[in-house]
Amino acid sequence: MLHLTEVLDSVVRSLAGAPEDLHYWLGIDGGGTNTRAMIFHAPADPDVDLSPCLVGEGRADAANFHRVGVESATDSILKAITQACRQANITPHQITTACIGLAGVSHPDNHRKMYDAIEQALPTLNFTLETDARIALAGATAGKPGIVIIAGTGSIAYGINKDGEVARAGGWGPTLGDEGSGTYIGRRALEAVMTAYDRRAQDETHLTEKVCRFFNVKTPPELPAVIYNPDNNVMPQIAQLSKLVVETAQEDDATAIRILADAAHELARAIKAVIEQLNMQNDEFRVGYVGGVFEAGELILQPLREELTAFAPKATIAAPIYKPVMGAAKLAIANFIQTRDQLLIGQQAIKKEPLLPTR
Numbered sequence: 585m586l587h588l589t590e591v592l593d594s595v596v597r598s599l600a601g602a603p604e605d606l607h608y609w610l611g612i613d614g615g616g617t618n619t620r621a622m623i624f625h626a627p628a629d630p631d632v633d634l635s636p637c638l639v640g641e642g643r644a645d646a647a648n649f650h651r652v653g654v655e656s657a658t659d660s661i662l663k664a665i666t667q668a669c670r671q672a673n674i675t676p677h678q679i680t681t682a683c684i685g686l687a688g689v690s691h692p693d694n695h696r697k698m699y700d701a702i703e704q705a706l707p708t709l710n711f712t713l714e715t716d717a718r719i720a721l722a723g724a725t726a727g728k729p730g731i732v733i734i735a736g737t738g739s740i741a742y743g744i745n746k747d748g749e750v751a752r753a754g755g756w757g758p759t760l761g762d763e764g765s766g767t768y769i770g771r772r773a774l775e776a777v778m779t780a781y782d783r784r785a786q787d788e789t790h791l792t793e794k795v796c797r798f799f800n801v802k803t804p805p806e807l808p809a810v811i812y813n814p815d816n817n818v819m820p821q822i823a824q825l826s827k828l829v830v831e832t833a834q835e836d837d838a839t840a841i842r843i844l845a846d847a848a849h850e851l852a853r854a855i856k857a858v859i860e861q862l863n864m865q866n867d868e869f870r871v872g873y874v875g876g877v878f879e880a881g882e883l884i885l886q887p888l889r890e891e892l893t894a895f896a897p898k899a900t901i902a903a904p905i906y907k908p909v910m911g912a913a914k915l916a917i918a919n920f921i922q923t924r925d926q927l928l929i930g931q932q933a934i935k936k937e938p939l940l941p942t943r
Contacts, residue, residue, distance in 0.1 A: 723911025724872020
Protein backbone atom coordinates (compact mmCIF):
# COMPACT_ATOMS: atom_id res chain seq x y z
CA MET A 585 0.00 0.00 0.00
CA LEU A 586 1.14 3.52 -0.75
CA HIS A 587 0.91 6.03 2.09
CA LEU A 588 -0.05 9.69 1.79
CA THR A 589 3.26 10.57 3.43
CA GLU A 590 5.02 9.11 0.40
CA VAL A 591 3.08 11.50 -1.80
CA LEU A 592 3.82 14.43 0.51
CA ASP A 593 7.48 13.59 1.09
CA SER A 594 8.82 15.50 -1.89
CA VAL A 595 6.74 18.56 -1.03
CA VAL A 596 7.77 18.50 2.61
CA ARG A 597 11.44 18.00 1.75
CA SER A 598 11.37 20.91 -0.68
CA LEU A 599 9.82 23.13 1.97
CA ALA A 600 11.88 21.98 4.93
CA GLY A 601 15.41 21.72 3.61
CA ALA A 602 18.35 21.83 5.98
CA PRO A 603 18.31 24.46 8.76
CA GLU A 604 21.20 26.30 7.14
CA ASP A 605 19.62 26.36 3.66
CA LEU A 606 19.20 29.86 2.29
CA HIS A 607 16.02 31.10 0.62
CA TYR A 608 15.00 34.25 -1.20
CA TRP A 609 12.39 36.23 0.75
CA LEU A 610 10.57 39.22 -0.71
CA GLY A 611 9.01 42.03 1.30
CA ILE A 612 6.99 44.86 -0.25
CA ASP A 613 5.70 48.06 1.30
CA GLY A 614 3.22 49.74 -1.04
CA GLY A 615 2.24 53.15 0.29
CA GLY A 616 0.42 56.24 -0.86
CA THR A 617 3.64 57.93 -1.99
CA ASN A 618 5.93 55.15 -3.19
CA THR A 619 6.46 51.40 -3.26
CA ARG A 620 9.53 49.64 -1.91
CA ALA A 621 10.62 46.05 -2.45
CA MET A 622 13.47 44.19 -0.75
CA ILE A 623 14.82 40.69 -1.35
CA PHE A 624 16.75 38.90 1.38
CA HIS A 625 18.87 35.74 1.08
CA ALA A 626 18.49 34.10 4.47
CA PRO A 627 17.56 30.84 6.24
CA ALA A 628 14.00 30.00 7.27
CA ASP A 629 14.56 31.34 10.77
CA PRO A 630 12.00 33.69 12.37
CA ASP A 631 14.74 35.28 14.48
CA VAL A 632 17.23 35.89 11.68
CA ASP A 633 18.72 39.38 11.44
CA LEU A 634 17.72 40.45 7.95
CA SER A 635 19.91 43.56 7.79
CA PRO A 636 23.06 41.85 6.41
CA CYS A 637 21.00 39.57 4.12
CA LEU A 638 19.71 42.22 1.69
CA VAL A 639 20.56 41.29 -1.91
CA GLY A 640 18.09 43.33 -3.97
CA GLU A 641 16.01 46.47 -3.68
CA GLY A 642 13.47 48.17 -5.94
CA ARG A 643 11.38 51.31 -5.86
CA ALA A 644 8.34 52.50 -7.77
CA ASP A 645 5.41 54.90 -7.55
CA ALA A 646 2.45 54.71 -5.16
CA ALA A 647 0.54 51.45 -4.70
CA ASN A 648 -2.50 52.69 -2.76
CA PHE A 649 -5.20 51.65 -5.20
CA HIS A 650 -7.73 53.98 -3.59
CA ARG A 651 -5.62 56.87 -4.88
CA VAL A 652 -4.09 55.55 -8.10
CA GLY A 653 -6.37 52.69 -9.13
CA VAL A 654 -5.83 48.93 -9.22
CA GLU A 655 -3.94 48.91 -12.51
CA SER A 656 -1.42 51.58 -11.51
CA ALA A 657 -0.97 50.06 -8.05
CA THR A 658 -0.27 46.64 -9.53
CA ASP A 659 2.11 48.15 -12.06
CA SER A 660 4.08 49.85 -9.27
CA ILE A 661 4.36 46.56 -7.37
CA LEU A 662 5.53 44.76 -10.50
CA LYS A 663 8.15 47.43 -11.26
CA ALA A 664 9.53 47.36 -7.72
CA ILE A 665 9.79 43.56 -7.79
CA THR A 666 11.45 43.60 -11.20
CA GLN A 667 14.08 46.08 -10.01
CA ALA A 668 14.77 44.09 -6.85
CA CYS A 669 15.08 40.81 -8.77
CA ARG A 670 17.42 42.39 -11.30
CA GLN A 671 19.65 43.67 -8.50
CA ALA A 672 19.58 40.26 -6.78
CA ASN A 673 20.27 38.55 -10.12
CA ILE A 674 17.29 36.22 -9.76
CA THR A 675 13.87 35.75 -11.35
CA PRO A 676 10.56 36.02 -9.44
CA HIS A 677 9.99 32.25 -9.52
CA GLN A 678 13.19 31.78 -7.47
CA ILE A 679 11.59 33.64 -4.55
CA THR A 680 10.50 31.15 -1.88
CA THR A 681 7.65 33.34 -0.70
CA ALA A 682 6.70 37.00 -0.52
CA CYS A 683 4.61 39.27 1.65
CA ILE A 684 3.06 42.40 0.18
CA GLY A 685 1.80 45.10 2.53
CA LEU A 686 -0.66 47.65 1.16
CA ALA A 687 -2.86 50.40 2.52
CA GLY A 688 -6.60 50.05 2.10
CA VAL A 689 -6.89 46.25 1.90
CA SER A 690 -8.38 45.53 5.32
CA HIS A 691 -11.87 45.10 3.82
CA PRO A 692 -12.29 41.62 2.26
CA ASP A 693 -13.57 43.00 -1.06
CA ASN A 694 -10.59 45.33 -1.41
CA HIS A 695 -8.22 42.56 -0.38
CA ARG A 696 -9.61 40.21 -3.03
CA LYS A 697 -9.48 42.91 -5.69
CA MET A 698 -5.77 43.61 -5.18
CA TYR A 699 -4.84 39.98 -4.55
CA ASP A 700 -6.40 38.89 -7.84
CA ALA A 701 -4.69 41.71 -9.75
CA ILE A 702 -1.25 40.85 -8.34
CA GLU A 703 -1.77 37.13 -8.90
CA GLN A 704 -2.69 37.78 -12.53
CA ALA A 705 0.40 39.94 -13.04
CA LEU A 706 2.74 37.49 -11.25
CA PRO A 707 1.20 34.01 -11.53
CA THR A 708 4.37 32.20 -10.38
CA LEU A 709 4.90 34.28 -7.23
CA ASN A 710 3.93 32.66 -3.93
CA PHE A 711 2.73 35.57 -1.81
CA THR A 712 0.43 36.77 0.94
CA LEU A 713 -1.25 40.17 1.03
CA GLU A 714 -1.32 42.09 4.31
CA THR A 715 -2.28 45.58 5.45
CA ASP A 716 0.36 48.27 5.79
CA ALA A 717 -0.28 48.30 9.54
CA ARG A 718 0.47 44.56 9.79
CA ILE A 719 3.87 44.81 8.12
CA ALA A 720 4.70 47.94 10.12
CA LEU A 721 4.00 45.99 13.32
CA ALA A 722 6.12 43.05 12.17
CA GLY A 723 8.98 45.44 11.48
CA ALA A 724 8.58 47.47 14.65
CA THR A 725 8.69 44.43 16.93
CA ALA A 726 10.69 42.05 14.69
CA GLY A 727 7.67 39.75 14.58
CA LYS A 728 7.14 39.63 18.35
CA PRO A 729 3.90 40.51 20.21
CA GLY A 730 3.49 44.25 20.63
CA ILE A 731 1.93 47.36 19.16
CA VAL A 732 2.79 49.79 16.40
CA ILE A 733 1.49 53.36 16.34
CA ILE A 734 1.57 54.90 12.88
CA ALA A 735 1.24 58.67 12.59
CA GLY A 736 1.93 60.09 9.17
CA THR A 737 -0.72 61.69 6.98
CA GLY A 738 -3.16 59.43 8.83
CA SER A 739 -2.93 57.47 12.07
CA ILE A 740 -3.65 53.97 13.33
CA ALA A 741 -2.65 51.75 16.24
CA TYR A 742 -2.33 48.04 15.55
CA GLY A 743 -1.28 45.25 17.88
CA ILE A 744 -0.93 41.54 18.45
CA ASN A 745 -0.72 39.79 21.83
CA LYS A 746 1.07 36.63 22.95
CA ASP A 747 -1.98 34.54 21.99
CA GLY A 748 -1.91 35.81 18.42
CA GLU A 749 -5.03 37.96 18.80
CA VAL A 750 -4.98 41.22 16.84
CA ALA A 751 -6.70 44.57 17.37
CA ARG A 752 -6.68 48.05 15.89
CA ALA A 753 -7.82 51.55 16.75
CA GLY A 754 -8.08 54.41 14.29
CA GLY A 755 -7.15 54.40 10.64
CA TRP A 756 -10.55 55.71 9.57
CA GLY A 757 -9.38 58.57 7.36
CA PRO A 758 -9.36 62.37 7.80
CA THR A 759 -13.13 62.78 7.97
CA LEU A 760 -13.88 59.98 10.43
CA GLY A 761 -10.69 59.95 12.46
CA ASP A 762 -6.89 60.09 12.04
CA GLU A 763 -6.52 61.81 15.41
CA GLY A 764 -2.92 62.62 16.25
CA SER A 765 -1.84 62.41 12.61
CA GLY A 766 -0.13 65.00 10.45
CA THR A 767 -3.53 65.94 9.08
CA TYR A 768 -4.90 66.37 12.60
CA ILE A 769 -1.94 68.56 13.60
CA GLY A 770 -2.25 70.64 10.44
CA ARG A 771 -5.97 71.12 10.94
CA ARG A 772 -5.37 72.21 14.53
CA ALA A 773 -2.78 74.71 13.27
CA LEU A 774 -5.34 76.24 10.92
CA GLU A 775 -7.87 76.43 13.75
CA ALA A 776 -5.28 78.14 15.96
CA VAL A 777 -4.55 80.74 13.30
CA MET A 778 -8.22 81.61 12.84
CA THR A 779 -8.83 81.59 16.61
CA ALA A 780 -5.93 83.98 17.16
CA TYR A 781 -7.18 86.25 14.38
CA ASP A 782 -10.61 86.42 16.03
CA ARG A 783 -8.91 87.15 19.37
CA ARG A 784 -10.61 84.11 20.86
CA ALA A 785 -7.23 82.78 22.00
CA GLN A 786 -5.29 83.90 25.06
CA ASP A 787 -1.90 83.41 23.43
CA GLU A 788 -0.51 84.88 20.26
CA THR A 789 1.20 82.40 17.98
CA HIS A 790 3.89 82.53 15.34
CA LEU A 791 1.89 79.94 13.44
CA THR A 792 -0.11 82.77 11.88
CA GLU A 793 2.69 84.19 9.77
CA LYS A 794 4.08 80.77 8.91
CA VAL A 795 0.76 79.29 7.82
CA CYS A 796 -0.13 82.36 5.77
CA ARG A 797 3.26 82.21 4.07
CA PHE A 798 2.82 78.48 3.41
CA PHE A 799 -0.46 79.08 1.55
CA ASN A 800 0.86 82.25 -0.11
CA VAL A 801 -1.68 84.60 1.47
CA LYS A 802 -1.13 87.77 3.47
CA THR A 803 -3.80 87.52 6.16
CA PRO A 804 -5.87 84.74 7.80
CA PRO A 805 -9.19 85.86 6.23
CA GLU A 806 -7.74 84.83 2.86
CA LEU A 807 -7.24 81.23 3.98
CA PRO A 808 -10.85 79.99 3.56
CA ALA A 809 -10.78 80.76 -0.17
CA VAL A 810 -7.74 78.49 -0.51
CA ILE A 811 -8.88 75.74 1.85
CA TYR A 812 -12.42 75.46 0.48
CA ASN A 813 -11.54 75.84 -3.21
CA PRO A 814 -13.02 72.70 -4.84
CA ASP A 815 -10.25 72.72 -7.43
CA ASN A 816 -7.56 72.36 -4.77
CA ASN A 817 -6.62 69.07 -3.13
CA VAL A 818 -5.51 70.69 0.12
CA MET A 819 -5.50 67.62 2.36
CA PRO A 820 -1.84 66.74 1.64
CA GLN A 821 -0.91 70.39 2.24
CA ILE A 822 -2.76 70.44 5.55
CA ALA A 823 -0.77 67.38 6.65
CA GLN A 824 2.46 69.16 5.67
CA LEU A 825 1.61 71.94 8.13
CA SER A 826 2.57 69.53 10.91
CA LYS A 827 6.22 70.28 10.09
CA LEU A 828 5.58 73.98 10.67
CA VAL A 829 3.94 73.17 13.99
CA VAL A 830 7.02 71.21 15.08
CA GLU A 831 9.33 74.01 13.95
CA THR A 832 7.25 76.57 15.83
CA ALA A 833 7.06 74.39 18.96
CA GLN A 834 10.85 74.19 18.97
CA GLU A 835 10.79 78.00 19.24
CA ASP A 836 8.81 77.67 22.50
CA ASP A 837 5.52 78.74 20.96
CA ALA A 838 2.88 77.77 23.55
CA THR A 839 0.15 77.14 20.98
CA ALA A 840 2.30 74.84 18.86
CA ILE A 841 3.50 72.94 21.93
CA ARG A 842 -0.10 72.47 23.05
CA ILE A 843 -1.11 71.14 19.62
CA LEU A 844 1.64 68.52 19.72
CA ALA A 845 0.74 67.55 23.29
CA ASP A 846 -2.88 67.08 22.21
CA ALA A 847 -1.72 64.96 19.27
CA ALA A 848 0.34 62.81 21.64
CA HIS A 849 -2.74 62.36 23.84
CA GLU A 850 -4.80 61.20 20.87
CA LEU A 851 -2.12 58.71 19.85
CA ALA A 852 -1.95 57.46 23.44
CA ARG A 853 -5.73 56.95 23.41
CA ALA A 854 -5.41 54.77 20.30
CA ILE A 855 -2.60 52.71 21.85
CA LYS A 856 -4.53 52.28 25.10
CA ALA A 857 -7.61 51.14 23.18
CA VAL A 858 -5.58 48.38 21.53
CA ILE A 859 -4.00 47.40 24.87
CA GLU A 860 -7.47 47.06 26.42
CA GLN A 861 -8.80 45.02 23.50
CA LEU A 862 -5.87 42.62 23.80
CA ASN A 863 -5.70 42.58 27.63
CA MET A 864 -2.04 43.61 27.60
CA GLN A 865 -2.10 46.07 30.53
CA ASN A 866 0.22 43.90 32.60
CA ASP A 867 2.31 42.48 29.76
CA GLU A 868 5.84 43.44 28.83
CA PHE A 869 5.91 44.54 25.19
CA ARG A 870 7.29 47.05 22.72
CA VAL A 871 5.35 49.93 21.16
CA GLY A 872 7.08 50.90 17.95
CA TYR A 873 6.41 54.29 16.39
CA VAL A 874 6.33 54.91 12.65
CA GLY A 875 5.58 58.01 10.57
CA GLY A 876 6.57 61.60 9.97
CA VAL A 877 4.81 62.97 13.06
CA PHE A 878 7.49 61.36 15.23
CA GLU A 879 10.14 63.56 13.64
CA ALA A 880 8.99 65.97 16.37
CA GLY A 881 11.03 63.81 18.75
CA GLU A 882 10.47 64.35 22.46
CA LEU A 883 7.80 67.00 21.83
CA ILE A 884 5.57 64.05 20.90
CA LEU A 885 7.34 61.15 22.57
CA GLN A 886 7.61 62.55 26.10
CA PRO A 887 3.87 63.17 26.69
CA LEU A 888 3.08 59.94 24.86
CA ARG A 889 5.51 57.98 27.02
CA GLU A 890 4.19 59.50 30.25
CA GLU A 891 0.57 58.67 29.46
CA LEU A 892 1.34 55.15 28.26
CA THR A 893 3.59 54.28 31.22
CA ALA A 894 0.82 55.23 33.64
CA PHE A 895 -1.54 52.86 31.84
CA ALA A 896 0.77 49.94 30.99
CA PRO A 897 3.92 50.16 33.17
CA LYS A 898 5.80 47.35 31.41
CA ALA A 899 5.32 48.77 27.91
CA THR A 900 8.29 50.41 26.21
CA ILE A 901 8.03 53.02 23.46
CA ALA A 902 10.91 52.67 21.03
CA ALA A 903 11.92 53.21 17.43
CA PRO A 904 11.05 50.28 15.15
CA ILE A 905 13.59 47.47 14.95
CA TYR A 906 13.03 47.13 11.20
CA LYS A 907 11.37 49.22 8.52
CA PRO A 908 7.90 48.07 7.37
CA VAL A 909 9.31 46.58 4.15
CA MET A 910 11.60 44.38 6.26
CA GLY A 911 8.63 43.55 8.46
CA ALA A 912 6.94 42.24 5.32
CA ALA A 913 9.92 39.95 4.70
CA LYS A 914 9.70 38.76 8.32
CA LEU A 915 6.06 37.84 7.71
CA ALA A 916 7.04 36.02 4.51
CA ILE A 917 9.41 33.84 6.54
CA ALA A 918 6.79 33.28 9.26
CA ASN A 919 4.15 32.29 6.70
CA PHE A 920 6.56 29.86 5.05
CA ILE A 921 7.42 28.23 8.39
CA GLN A 922 3.73 27.94 9.30
CA THR A 923 2.91 26.25 5.98
CA ARG A 924 5.88 23.90 6.31
CA ASP A 925 4.98 22.95 9.88
CA GLN A 926 1.34 22.32 8.98
CA LEU A 927 2.44 19.94 6.24
CA LEU A 928 4.79 18.15 8.63
CA ILE A 929 2.01 17.77 11.20
CA GLY A 930 -0.35 16.50 8.52
CA GLN A 931 2.27 14.05 7.35
CA GLN A 932 2.65 12.67 10.87
CA ALA A 933 -1.11 12.45 11.42
CA ILE A 934 -1.76 10.32 8.35
CA LYS A 935 1.46 8.33 8.45
CA LYS A 936 -0.37 5.01 8.66
CA GLU A 937 -3.31 5.82 6.40
CA PRO A 938 -3.18 4.10 2.97
CA LEU A 939 -3.78 6.26 -0.08
CA LEU A 940 -3.85 3.92 -3.09
CA PRO A 941 -3.59 0.15 -3.47
CA THR A 942 -0.56 -1.14 -5.33
CA ARG A 943 -0.75 -3.90 -7.89
